[in-house]
Amino acid sequence: MNWSYSIGKVRGTELRVHITFFILLIWITVAAWTADGMQAAVTNLLFILAVFACVVLHELGHATMAARFGVKTPDITLLPIGGLARLERIPENPKQEILIAVAGPAVNVVIWLVLTLVLGAVTQQGALQSLEDYTQNFWGRLAAVNLLLVAFNLIPAFPMDGGRVFRAVLALFMDRVKATQVAARTGQVIAFLFGYWGLVGGGPILVLIAVFIFLAAGAESSDATMRSLAHGARARDALITSYLSVAPDDTLQTAVNAILHSSQSEFPVLTPEGRFAGILTRESVMAHPEPEHRQQPVSALMIRDLPSVTPETEMETVLDAFTGKYVPAVAVIDRTDRFMGYINRENIGEWFILSRK
Template identity: 35%
Template sequence: MRANLQIGHIGGINILVHWTFIFLIIWIVVSELYRGGDATSILFNIIVLIGIFASIILHELGHALVAKRFHIQTEKITLLPIGGMASFKRMPKSPKKEFLVSMAGPLVNLIIAIFLYYSIPVKVYFQMNFTEAFEFLMNFSLSSFLFYLFAANAVLFIFNLIPAFPMDGGRMLRALLAMKMSRIKATRIATSVAHIIAVLFLFSGLLYNPFLVIIAIFIFFSAFAENQMVQQKALLKGHAVEEAMMINMTTLLPDDPIDIAVNHIIFGTEKNFIVVEDHQVKGILYHKDIIDNSNKNLSVKEVMKTKFQLLKYSDNLVDAYNLIVNKKNAFIPVMKDDKLAGVIDATNLNEFLLLQAKLAY
């Protein structure tokens, strides 16, 4: 099953929804049926959910718009059951720019909330007694839909200001700290704050709401991953791709039978292969494609992938790190003077990181 389903694109940015989103729909249906709801209440709640996630898309597009002003490309926006995530080609190096990009998303939710606040009589609803408010909220109308949307955007604004990764507040905190200290130290402090908040969410969730436990786990591991990424990039800074690339690798010709690749997998340790002809890279032959076609009488060129990225041997290893982290099973040819000089993937990059960590400490 594909992890993400593309539902559209805006301004060249792919909008994806994670397959686990279906569990949110199922949860709404089951909850409504358990409470005695009918098809009308289920449909209304699903429409509200769609409205909330439309607000989340606008939130992420806010990040993307400000990032674009700093010449940073947004590759995709992924919708998850707990929110959304914009994937940038890189994050701004300037703390001030990172702060502005991070702040843009919550500001979008604040603007939507303010607009809805003055578009519908929110003050009137807040003045209702319990019975009137309950009847209003249970009335499936445009007014109640807009009120739910107002409340959701207000919550999104406040929630995203929590100073914990991966929320925008965590990145804003890191950016503010980085104005006075190194990015590494700022990230370490912001991660510690995130872990404290995760523990508070965990205990609150155990006492009151199990959903907070999920958020706590998400915050804890996201903060850990962010800190690890910054630490690793610091170790790679100033190093070139040629220092970490593999040079002893097997290359194949486009007209070679796929059986040759199968034999290399069985009798060796290599899994992926570069396809070369006349010193030019023609394609990449991935392990999965070899296995899937191992029982067919095919040539390498019929199986290889012809869309791939290249690195130069003099490129910064941080650039290679970004490519490898953002691409599943990355296997990137490295060129020198327009000829294949080596290849780099996650395995040998991690080995280089381990060696650098030993030298650093």
């Protein structure tokens, strides 16, 4: 995710913090300091950090259960609205998806039990209405938040945990794509209700959550439909074979000329022997428009170590290659290591639209 920064790894999963999370911390600290002084600011800051530690443990619960089914979790990103664990894929077995989805809330239940039974935290009636009150018991407030996380995440608003359970249950009785579409529409209806509640008095965070759920549900539905269409398709079906290429030793002026005389967004970088070396993007060249950069070699700006597939590679594998870190294109190379062309996100989208029956 753009604008996020790594803070370490846990069992192969990278922990990342989005810049907006730091903005949230600053806002909460300044607001508390202005209203009640330094003690309130420090206490509320520590409380928010404790809450997000629970969120990280929640996401690691998903990752741990997913690992049991051979699914890796490349990274977890902290956002102001919570955590986001990015699984490399969602198991198609509905029972496995249910177990992965409920593993996160189960961690919060365990945290609540530890806070209650070990630390003696008491979750008082109305505690959720006074979470911002730093004079309330710290552990009691944290216990209340974990109960809130359990209840909130089990709302059947796809792609939240409860929504994934809902989709998995539907998939026991219908096609997975149809189940995803039903769950996504349900999630968007709930998102609309969240947004309305936020606008009439629930607060801006609810509106932000509503927007996230609405957009994420639509994206998940489109992805499920695309992956269904990808069954039986091969990389060659979306292969771009007509293109302008540049060489690693060409100057950026050569790339500028190519940009001006084509509509390409990506330019394959090929060695004199015709081997694939990387991709030069229109965006990277346009980011250095100054004349003094024009004599730099293309190799200085090209993106290396991109995924490569063969023409017979399944389309689902191609889609997986675009998941995660920024990948502008996937190279298609035959068994003799000869470059045959490339596939970019735009062409995947065009293939998806034109392949529908």
